[in-house]
Every structure is written in C-alpha cells, then in structure tokens.
Amino acid sequence: QAISQTVEYAPGRDMVREHDYYTESNLLIAGWCYRYSDLPDGRRQTLALHMAGDFVDLHSFQLKRMDHSVRTLTACTVAIVPHDNLTRITEEFPHLTRQLWFSTLIDAAIMRRWMVGLGQRSALEHMAHLFSEIFYRATLVHLVADGVFAFPLTQAEIGEAVGISAVHSNRVLQQLRARKLIALSGRTVKVLDLEALERVAGFDPTYLNLDPADAPPDA
Amino acid sequence: QAISQTVEYAPGRDMVREHDYYTESNLLIAGWCYRYSDLPDGRRQTLALHMAGDFVDLHSFQLKRMDHSVRTLTACTVAIVPHDNLTRITEEFPHLTRQLWFSTLIDAAIMRRWMVGLGQRSALEHMAHLFSEIFYRATLVHLVADGVFAFPLTQAEIGEAVGISAVHSNRVLQQLRARKLIALSGRTVKVLDLEALERVAGFDPTYLNLDPADAPPDA
DNA sequence: CGCTGCGTTGAGACTACTCAATATCCGTGG
DNA sequence: CCACGGATATTGAGTAGTCTCAACGCAGCG
Numbered sequence: 001q002a003i004s005q006t007v008e009y010a011p012g013r014d015m016v017r018e019h020d021y022y023t024e025s026n027l028l029i030a031g032w033c034y035r036y037s038d039l040p041d042g043r044r045q046t047l048a049l050h051m052a053g054d055f056v057d058l059h060s061f062q063l064k065r066m067d068h069s070v071r072t073l074t075a076c077t078v079a080i081v082p083h084d085n086l087t088r089i090t091e092e093f094p095h096l097t098r099q100l101w102f103s104t105l106i107d108a109a110i111m112r113r114w115m116v117g118l119g120q121r122s123a124l125e126h127m128a129h130l131f132s133e134i135f136y137r138a139t140l141v142h143l144v145a146d147g148v149f150a151f152p153l154t155q156a157e158i159g160e161a162v163g164i165s166a167v168h169s170n171r172v173l174q175q176l177r178a179r180k181l182i183a184l185s186g187r188t189v190k191v192l193d194l195e196a197l198e199r200v201a202g203f204d205p206t207y208l209n210l211d212p213a214d215a216p217p218d219a
Numbered sequence: 220q221a222i223s224q225t226v227e228y229a230p231g232r233d234m235v236r237e238h239d240y241y242t243e244s245n246l247l248i249a250g251w252c253y254r255y256s257d258l259p260d261g262r263r264q265t266l267a268l269h270m271a272g273d274f275v276d277l278h279s280f281q282l283k284r285m286d287h288s289v290r291t292l293t294a295c296t297v298a299i300v301p302h303d304n305l306t307r308i309t310e311e312f313p314h315l316t317r318q319l320w321f322s323t324l325i326d327a328a329i330m331r332r333w334m335v336g337l338g339q340r341s342a343l344e345h346m347a348h349l350f351s352e353i354f355y356r357a358t359l360v361h362l363v364a365d366g367v368f369a370f371p372l373t374q375a376e377i378g379e380a381v382g383i384s385a386v387h388s389n390r391v392l393q394q395l396r397a398r399k400l401i402a403l404s405g406r407t408v409k410v411l412d413l414e415a416l417e418r419v420a421g422f423d424p425t426y427l428n429l430d431p432a433d434a435p436p437d438a
Numbered sequence: 439c440g441c442t443g444c445g446t447t448g449a450g451a452c453t454a455c456t457c458a459a460t461a462t463c464c465g466t467g468g
Numbered sequence: 469c470c471a472c473g474g475a476t477a478t479t480g481a482g483t484a485g486t487c488t489c490a491a492c493g494c495a496g497c498g
Contacts, residue, residue: 019425037331039421043339047331059328062321067328067426090317094309101320102281108327109278109286111334112266116256118337119264119382123454154476163338168454170478186463202258206238207286342486373444387486389446 002085003027009076011152015056016070022060024082028052031076032152036160037068046161047114048107049134049153053141055103061086073152109207118163121202123172126162128201131182135191136205151189221304222246228295230371234275235289241279243301247271250295251371255379256287265380266333267326268353268372272360274322280305292371328426337382340421342391345381347420350401354410355424370408 006029009015015026018037028050035047035056047068050056056070061083090097113133117126138149153161159169176182181197183190191197225248228234234245237256247269254266254275266287269275275289280302309316332352336345357368372380378388395401400416402409410416 035331037335039335039339045335045338047334059324062317062324063328063428065425065428068331090313094313094316097313097316097320098281098309101316101323104320104324104327105278105281108323108330109282111327111330112254112256112287115266115330115334115337116258116264118334120258120262155478156476165455166476167456167478170476171454174478206284209282209284374446375444384487385444386446386488389444390486393446 002081002089003079004082004085005080007078007080009033009072009078011072011074013072014069015072015076015078016060016066018066018069020066021064022057022066023084024080025058025061025086026056026070027079027081028054028056029077029079032073032150033070033076034073034157034161035068035070044160045163046157048110049161051138051141051143055100058100058104059107073157074150106209109209113207114161123162123164123168124175125201127158127169127172127176128181128197129203130158130162131176131189131191132194132198132201132203132205133208134189135194135197136208136210140208140210147191147194149189150187151184152187221300221308222298223301223304224299226297226299228252228291228297230291230293232291233288234291234295234297235279235285237285237288239285240283241276241285242303243299244277244280244305245275245289246298246300247273247275248296248298251292251369252289252295253292253376253380254287254289263379264382265376267330268380270357270360270362274319277319277323278326292376293369325428328428332426333380342381342383342387343394344420346377346388346391346395347400347416348422349377349381350395350408350410351413351417351420351422351424352427353408354413354416355427355429359427359429366410366413368408369406370403371406 004024009031015033016022030052032049032051033056034049036044037047038044056078057066060066086100089100110133113129117129121129134151135144135149138144143149155169155173156166158173159166162169162172164172173184177184179196179200180192181200183192197203223243228250234252235241249271251268251270252275253268255263256266257263275297276285279285305319308319329352332348336348340348353370354363354366354368357363362368374388374392375385377392378385381388381391383391392403396403398415398419399411400419402411416422
C-alpha cells in the first residue's frame with residue numbers, strides 16, 4: 001500500500017543510526033531488532049525490542065533526527081515506507097493516521113513500563129516482567145507454540161535491556177530457572193509457569209492494549 | 220479552539236488515575252504536574268514532568284485506559300480538550316493532527332532519555348541530566364530568568380524521578396551543590412555552571428527537538 | 439507553640455558491579 | 469569429521485553504589 005520496497009538485513013546490523021536524518025520509516029516484517037542508545041564511554045541501554053509487525057522507527061517521520069539507533073538481532077525483512085507516503089496518509093486517511101499514531105503510543109506505554117522496571121523493580125522482578133511482556137507480545141503475532149518462542153538475545157543483551165551487567169544478567173537468569181519459571185536454551189525460551197512468572201514480575205498486561213475494548217476508536 | 224473549558228487544580232491532586240477511562244485530555248496552561256506509576260507495595264516511579272504548555276495526557280485520546288496517573292505538583296490551570304474534538308481535528312486538519320502526534324513523540328523521546336538515565340547513568344549523572352533537561356524546557360517556555368527557575372519537587376520526589384531513595388537523593392543533591400553546579404533553595408533552582416552541569420550529565424539537547432530545523436514538517 | 443512535613447546525618451546491610459578465570463558452545467577451515 | 473578460535477555462559481572474590489532504618493533539626497502552619 002504505502003510500501004515502496006522490501007529490504008533484508010543480516011543479524012547485528014544497524015538499520016538506523018542516532019543523529020542521522022531519514023526520509024523513510026521501517027516496518028518489520030520478519031525477524032527481531034532492538035532500539036538502543038549508547039553513552040560515549042560504551043554503556044548501552046536498550047530502549048525497545050521489536051518483532052514481526054512492529055513499526056520500528058515510525059517516529060522518525062516526525063522527529064527527523066534520530067535520538068537512538070536500531071539494530072537487527074536476527075536476519076530481518078523490512079518494509080520501507082517513505083515519509084512522503086505517510087504524509088499523504090495523514091492528508092487523506094484519518095483512520096489510518098490514528099492507527100499509526102496509536103502504534104507509537106503503544107510503544108510509549110511499553111517504554112513507561114520499562115521505566116518502572118529500570119527505576120523500581122529488582123533485577124529479578126524486572127527480568128520476569130520482560131519475559132512476561134515478550135510472551136504476550138509474541139503470542140499476539142503467533143510466534144509462540146506451547147509456551148515456547150524464539151528469544152534471540154545473548155545474556156549480555158538481556159542485561160542491556162534490563163539495565164544490569166552481563167554477569168548479573170547470568171545470575172538472575174539462573175534464579176528464574178531455579179524457580180522453574182522459564183527454561184532458556186540457546187536462543188529459545190519456554191515459559192514453564194506463566195502465573196508464577198507474572199506474580200514475580202507484578203505483571204499486568206493492560207498497558208499493552210490487547211483487549212479489543214481498549215483498541216483505538218476505529219480499529 | 221478545541222477547548223471546552225478550563226479547570227483549576229490544587230497542589231497534590233490526581234487529575235488522572237491509572238486504570239480509568241477518559242473522554243477528554245488535559246492541556247496544562249499553568250503550573251507543574253507529573254506522571255507516575257505505583258507498584259502495589261508503594262514504590263513509585265515518576266514517568267514525566269510537565270510544565271506550562273505540555274499536553275499532559277494526549278495519549279488517553281487513543282489509549283483510553285490509562286496506564287499511569289497524573290498528579291499536580293503546584294496549583295494548575297488546565298484546559299480540557301474533549302476527545303470528540305480531537306477526533307474532529309484528525310478528520311479535518313492533517314497539519315494540526317501531525318502537530319499533536321509530534322508532541323506525543325517528543326514525550327516519548329524524553330522518556331527514552333530517562334530510560335538511559337535510569338538504566339545506565341550514575342545517580343549523580345542522572346540528576347545532572349534531569350536538571351539540564353528541565354533547564355532547557357523551562358527556558359523554552361520563558362520560565363527561566365538569570366538561570367533561576369521554580370522547581371517544585373521535594374527531594375523525595377526528585378528521587379522518585381531519578382529512581383533513587385529520598386535519602387540518596389539528598390546526598391546526590393549535596394554533591395551537585397558542592398561542585399557548584401546548581402543552587403537549590405526552597406523550590407527554586409539556580410543553574411550556576413550550565414556547561415559543567417551538562418558535562419557531568421553527558422547532556423545533548425538534540426532529543427528535545429528545539430532546533431527549528433528539527434521541527435515537524437509544517438510547524 | 440506544638441504539629442507535621444521536609445531536609446540532613448550516621449550506621450550497617452544488600453544489591454549489583456568489576457575483574458578475572460574457566461567452561462561451554464558453535465561455526466569454520468583443514 | 470575433527471580441531472581450532474571466537475563468542476557466550478558460568479563462577480568466584482572483592483568492591484562500590486545505593487538502600488533501609490532511625491534519629492534529629494528546622495521551618496511553616498494552624
């Protein structure tokens with residue numbers, strides 16, 4: 001529809017770089033990627049995790065100069081959406097515009113939860129929350145079977161998302177395993193006890209707006 | 220224009236509460252307020268700080284069910300904007316719609332910086348970053364004179380924003396004073412050495428999109 | 439003029455960090 | 469098909485940053 005072309009990325013590639021200007025946005029068709037921001041001394045904070053269906057940098061449409069980077073985790077298929085097409089959509093299709101806006105607001109809601117995790121939750125709670133969230137989101141796009149889904153992050157990368165060191169990431173993961181909440185082998189996660197996981201996390205999925213009643217006006 | 224009425228709030232009042240549905244949004248005309256999310260056991264994370272000119276909960280237009288609360292810090296004057304009017308705007312005024320969308324994206328950009336602060340910066344760096352950001356934002360709306368501006372947060376509230384305890388908040392503030400970066404008396408801040416403050420913070424204001432060149436397409 | 443909220447200080451505990459060594463997995467080339 | 473090398477995972481030990489608890493000072497307000 002508004003897509004000009006489709007592009008493939010190898011794992012570990014930056015598709016978007018902080019400080020740069022862009023004239024098109026990327027819609028993730030397949031694969032995983034993440035947004036992050038680096039400090040000059042090398043510290044890195046992951047800002048969001050994206051899977052198939054996510055509009056990875058819709059905000060570059062309005063913000064122009066990126067305030068963070070986007071990198072692939074796995075090989076990714078991406079649909080390119082020129083900003084001109086988005087402008088046209090806002091001129092002609094109010095419903096669609098609201099949909100797009102809505103998707104950036106979901107992103108923001110997720111970021112707020114991550115802020116709570118970063119600022120207030122213990123590493124264990126926070127990590128449990130992360131797995132709970134990804135479980136729900138992956139389920140939504142049919143990436144989960146039998147509680148099992150691909151989760152292509154190294155322990156160090158998980159740590160960057162949760163705001164802890166790689167070593168501590170390893171130790172917290174061991175706690176989650178010891179409590180039989182999840183099983184993690186290679187890049188695959190199995191949720192063993194969702195209820196207990198959510199209890200540890202203090203997880204409440206309403207912020208994801210999964211309930212149709214919470215969907216945008218004209219979904 | 221789209222405003223149905225104006226409302227006054229006393230300090231320390233919730234204008235919006237988590238889990239509730241709303242049919243109107245609040246545009247802050249005067250005063251300070253903040254968004255926050257509480258954990259069942261009382262831990263609280265501040266998600267955003269708002270001053271005159273900020274659209275405090277524009278996202279409730281699309282999200283409907285709030286994922287966090289909004290509370291006044293000072294007495295506040297708020298313009299009420301019914302969601303119906305916003306819908307009408309999206310139908311008839313694409314430029315205005317993009318403006319509104321843009322403002323939610325700025326919010327998101329600020330939240331991303333806060334995430335970096337919460338996850339990666341030391342308490343001292345993070346707090347310096349907070350003061351730098353507020354200084355820029357307050358300057359933008361002419362709330363700063365001679366490097367001095369009102370900052371109506373208690374030390375405990377500053378701690379909730381930065382993700383540290385009230386006691387540690389006090390100690391970090393003392394360091395900022397000892398380094399002669401800021402002077403804090405009552406609820407007023409004076410920036411003594413902006414350059415040094417930004418250096419400690421690792422502050423780069425581009426994410427605020429203050430540069431006219433970075434403004435949205437039809438600002 | 440005595441609450442009550444806020445700021446300040448001290449002491450001890452705990453979470454998470456760093457450094458560094460070792461183990462394990464996996465892809466590649468021989 | 470196996471050996472090697474690099475990336476990833478795991479472990480231990482000591483440290484730094486931040487937390488909690490608790491006390492105390494100070495100020496504004498009723």
